[in-house]
Amino acid sequence: MKKLTTSAADMVSNARARIEEIETADLIKMVADPNVVIVDIRDIRERQRTGAIPGSIHAPRGMIEFWVDPDSPYFKDVFGQEGKKYVFHCASGWRSSLTVATLQDMGFEAAHLKEGFSTWAEKGGPVEAIEKKA
Template identity: 50%
Template sequence: MALGYKDLLARADAAVKSYETADAPALIENPDVVLVDIRDPRELDREGLIPSARHAPRGMLEFWIDPESPYHKPYFAQDKEFVFYCASGWRSLLAAQIAQEMGLRSASLRGGIGDYKRAGHPIAERDRHPG
């Protein structure tokens, strides 16, 4: 029988560490953590992102993580924990599972940026010309 999205999310939730929205301020300040926003660039433009977060579009994630890929991003080679987030936490949970399978220490932020914003935490604008 084929798996549906609920099955995939349940499997990922059982395998991946998740943080709650209340943990976000400490994660931002932790030098051993890299927050990774996997949302579409249009979502970032519309809603902003968590301060200090890196952007890695979900469609490029595997290519940016793999050091053998011509699209590899060196920040994924750091010995840090990568905490992925999206709008509501579903895409980031699946992304964190893939990252974990690719050898990264990874986690997901439950509730995504939606819960983060509702909790009143600060938002940053996307840098359209990252260095």
């Protein structure tokens, strides 16, 4: 295989250099803040397997750009709220860093959970079970 000109790790590193990263302990303190919208971009199977941050919005990674764009037929009202702080997360912070960098390029302000969901429970973050739908 031909060597890539930019690796996935390089893309993550470049994204992290230009976006806001939130530490797990800081987001735990923000969970109940009505002005914070936590967005989980993990696959539904990941959420079912490990649970989710209570009150978080599930937005599959493949739809984010369309869901936040008010001109898209897929726009979701949750992303049109004025005065809210949006914090995206995945399992380890890689997908969410790329997501937030892309959203920033679109003009949508957001941050991401630096370590992702991987350390959430062990650092005392609340977790709710996600049931499989029949």
